[in-house]
Every structure is written in structure tokens, then in C-alpha cells.
Amino acid sequence: MPEAPSDPVAERFRRIAARPVVLDVRALGMSFRGAGGKTVQALHDVSFQVRRREFLTVVGASGCGKSTLVRILAGLAHHTAGEVLLDGRPVTGPGPDRGMVFQGYTLFPWLTVVRNVMFGLEMGDMGRDQARSEALLWLDLVGLASKAEAWPHQLSGGQRQRVAIARALAARPRILLMDEPFGALDPQTRATLQEHLLQIWQQVDVTVVFITHDIDEAVWLADRVLVLQPPDQDHPGGWLAEAVEVPLPVPRTRAMHDLPAYRAVRERIERLIRPPRPPAAERLPVFKMTAAGDEVL
Amino acid sequence: MVRSAWRVGGDPPARLSGVLWLGAFLLPLAAWCALSYLPWLWHPQVLIAEPGDSSFSAGMRIERAAFAAAVAEAARQGQRPPQGGRVNPVFLPAPHEVARALWTGFTTPPLRRGDPWLHQSLGHSITVIAWGFLISALVGVPLGVLCGSVPALSRLVEPFVDFIRYMPAPAFGALCVAVLGINDAPKVAIIVVGTFFQMVLVVANTTRQLDRGLVEAAQTLGASDKRLLTRVIVPGILPNLYTDMRILLGWAWTYLIVAELIGASSGISWYINQQGKYRAYDNVFAGIILIGLIGLVTDLVLGWIGRFLFPWSGQQVSRASALAFAAVTLPLRLPWLLLRLARRYDPKAARPQEPDHA
Known part of the structure; x- marks a missing residue:
């Protein structure tokens, strides 16, 4: 059901959808010969598009291939299936049209x-x-x-x-790739840099693909969150479970963490990445470390 | 605090570090002095001063047991016993003798006419090392950097280099003389053979240890392979390369001893050998210590210079040190400084274009 045109969030997504596609990832797959000669598939059939000046985050548990994905986009790793198109031209190697910020310090x-x-x-x-x-x-x-x-x-x-x-x-660059750029920072610095990054993005006409394992970071920064999942029975490699739109207005403020819309998106992604498990039925045994003091068990 | 300095991974205070550095030299020297000057320590021989009626002659060095037997024998026979003092074997001269040898080595003319003076021998050795090391580095460093950067080249070059590396450089001595004659060329060649193959492998390894992230970052910024080499890999490995060169220079001195004994003998190691034949062990020690001193001083000076060459590595440099370095290198930097000064007065550079904000 189309929403009222006065809704600024819906209006924003409509505007993004009208923009040209910058990055087009089609049925991307990547496998390599791992230890012991066994073929390991890192990515399986990943497809998505990023439109101009969109802020896209990719989130997933470790081992889902999100770093591999961004390295392929940067041209630092090579895919074995599908294709990556930047402005319609296939990506074959690293180049200045795709800027990259790494997790480690690479100044x-x-x-x-x-x-x-x-x-x-x-x-x-x-x-x-x-x-x-x-x-x-x-x-x-x-x-x-x-x-x-x-x-x-x-x-x-x-x-x-x-x-x-x-x-x-x-x-x-046409697109800024960020591979867990704030992963090594302490939480305070990290929050400051997140705000800083959004502010820069407001001022600079650039498309961002941002990899993180932090769901809060992914939701708060993004227009859209891609959720990658590790391999399972149906998928031999890391696969794209869902692309979630974040229905929050820009510019973002810290206070938006408390909005129901934010919580709903966060909850949904959390459940995808970490399905709730039933609590352990029995009380687990507790190892006593000392005989001294009062009986607290 | 001092105690914790001696723990595994302990952090000795700067003052203690200085003391330890001195101690590193003073302790062996003290041991040497003790062995030389404390007559009841070691001194396994007796220097005959007065042979008495024994078969010894004055100036002979006799094992203590044999001397005691001779004294006992003389006492039994009612003859005059030999007399003498306990000494060390001739191959262990006392520190003051070596010090004197060092001094006289430079001040007295050589025993045989036509033989080189000590400082000439030394100068010759340093020349041979310098040429050998320079030739080695001019080819070895670029090849090593390329091998470390281009895996395919490394696969092509390194197995063979590794194969030759295990052949001792002296084994090439006869070949070098046959090909290059008997003068300095084969000596330089031995130094090259001894250091080049090690250098290629060491430099390649140093290059491979450069953080991959830096190379990848440069690639995403549009650096071509050629620029990756000149603008990222070479500057990135420079501090480690510098350290490698310091270590390899030590290797070059090791091969010097062999190099100088092939073809026409010359240089400091010829001097040492010659003095050994004369049984002038004080001179032998002087020669050995001289090599050590040159090596140590070279390494200290190179280390000191190294602290200024790479200001970005965050090493602490004292103000006095920095001033001294600036003063020493002023003649070298003068053209560069003048060039910068001249550029400042360039009329075009005086009015820089306003950057385009749009």
C-alpha cells in the first residue's frame, strides 16, 4: 500500500529508488581452495544494487563472508561466479573509483x-x-x-x-567501501566517529558500503542494511538473507535509538543473525573457587 | 626497580642500560686482566729465568708439572735448581702488551722492507669490503625487493639463490682467482659471493613482511605496480632494510678473512696471519681487536644515523643528538636547503592558486 507522499521517510526512499544504480552485484559467488585441498565457498549467489549516494551497511555474524564481499568490491579479491558492475563496467581489480577504509590502520x-x-x-x-x-x-x-x-x-x-x-x-571515488573501519576503536570514539561519518556523508556526494558486525552501528548509519548469513544446508556459501530498509529520517540523531521503528528493525536483524534459543533447562553446576566466606550458591 | 629489570621482559631504566653497555665490555676485560695479572690464576707455564744445572735454557716456557719435576730432580741430585716465574702461554698476551702492540703497530715501520704498515693493511681491507658490499647491495637490494614484491619472480629466483647460499664462499676462492687474477678483484668477488645471496633472501623476506594493508590501501588509491614499488614498498621497508644492511655488513667482515688469504695476500687478516707466524700474538690480538672496533664503531655510527633517517618511526632523539646530526650533515643538505630557499622566492610559487572550492 503506497504511503502518503507527505511521509518524509517514504519520500526519501522513493527519491533513492529513482537515482541511477552505482554498484550492481549480480549472483556473486566466490570459492577458493582451502587447507587440505577442499574447496571452500565464501559467498553464494549474492545479488544487490546500490544507488547513488545511498548508505548501505552489510551486517552478519563472523564467517558469513562480509569481508570477502567488500574485498571483491574493492578488487582486492576475485569472485568466481557472477559479476560486479560499477556504473555498468565490470570490476576487475583495485582502482581509485572505489575508495577503501580498512579496519587496521593503513596510513x-x-x-x-x-x-x-x-x-x-x-x-x-x-x-x-x-x-x-x-x-x-x-x-x-x-x-x-x-x-x-x-x-x-x-x-x-x-x-x-x-x-x-x-x-x-x-x-x-564513486563509492566508498568501509571494512569494519571502527572495529578497533573504543565505544566512545566509535560513537563519535559514526556521527562524524554521517556528517561527512551529508557534505560529500558519495555512495557508501559499510561492513560491520555491530547491528546497532549497521542500523543507525544506514539507509538499507544487508544481512549476510553463514553457510547452511541450503546455501553452500555465505548468502544474502535480507535487505532491510531503515525507516528513519536523516540526519540521524542518537535519540533515534529509542524510536519504535529503530527497535523493530534492530530486533528483526538480531533475530536473523542470532535466532533466539530456548533457555537451558537445568541449573548448570557451579564450580566453587574457594571454601572461604559465606555460602552464596 | 633494579630487581625487576632482570625479570623476563623486564624494563631496565636508562641509567642501568648505560651501565650494562659499559659492563658488556668491562667484564670481559676484567676477566682478561685477572687471568693475566693474578699469578695464582691459571698461569700453567713457567718462564725460565735461570736454568741452573737443568737442561732448560733461559726464556723457555715449561709446563708447571715438568718444571716441578726438574726442580725435584735437581734437589735430589744436589744440583742448582732452575728458576723462573709462572706465566701464561704465549698465545695469551696481557692487556697492556696488546695495547702497546696497537700503538707500535701504527708507529713503527714493518719488519720487512716492502711490507705494508698496519694502517695500510687496514685501509686496504676497508676498501675491499666497501667495494664488495657496494656491488652486492647495488644488485642484491633491488633484486631482493622485486622478489619480495612479485611472487612469481621469487619462485623463479629464490630456489637457486638458496642453493648457492649453502655453498661456503671460500669454496669459490680458486675459481675467483682463475677468473679474476690474483689482485683485489677476486677478494672483492669473495665478499660479493658471501653477501649477495644472503642479501637477496634477507631483503626479499623483509619486503614480504611489509604490512599487506599498506599495499592494498595504495592499490585502492590508484597506485600502479611501478608506483607501488617506488612510493609504498621501498619507503615502507627502508628502516628494516637499513637494519638488514647493518647486519649484512658484519657478514662481509667474516668473508674478508678468507678473501684476503687468496691470491696475493694483503690487508688486516694477512697482517694477523703474518704476525701469527712470527708468534707475535700481541700483534695478532691487536689486529683482531682492531677489526672488532671498526665493526662496533661502524655499527654504532650507522645506528645513530638511523635514528635521524626515519623520523616517522617515532624513535626518541635527544635535542643535543639532533643538533649534532644537523651540524654533521649540513654540507650534504646545503644544496637542498638552497634549492628550497630559491623556490620560496619563485614569483609563481609566491602566489599560490586559490583552490577551487566548488
């Missing part, structure tokens, strides 16, 4: 912060002076212009990831 330690951001620009054969002024703009966008001349080892983990985002964006 070049031998370059200052601003030279790190300049790296992609210089690879695109931009002159050094122009690359520098452009890099400073990107650093300003992530709020680290004051650290331009610092070495990466002098930055905190959160600052490093912000520089990594600036570096990836400076090369003006």
Missing part, C-alpha cells in the same frame, strides 16, 4: 598526515601544490587540518581513521 607511516591524503591525488597525476591544497580541504572536512604536518604514529586511533577517510575521499 603510510613514512608520510605526514597531509602527504597521506595527497597520495591518491598524486597517483592521479595531480601536481604537488594543487594536491596539497586539495588535501588540506579534505583534512579540514574531517576536522584534522591542525594535524596536517603530524606523523601518523602521533595520532590516536580515531584520528587515524578520520585521516584514512579523508585520504579515501580525496581520490574522489
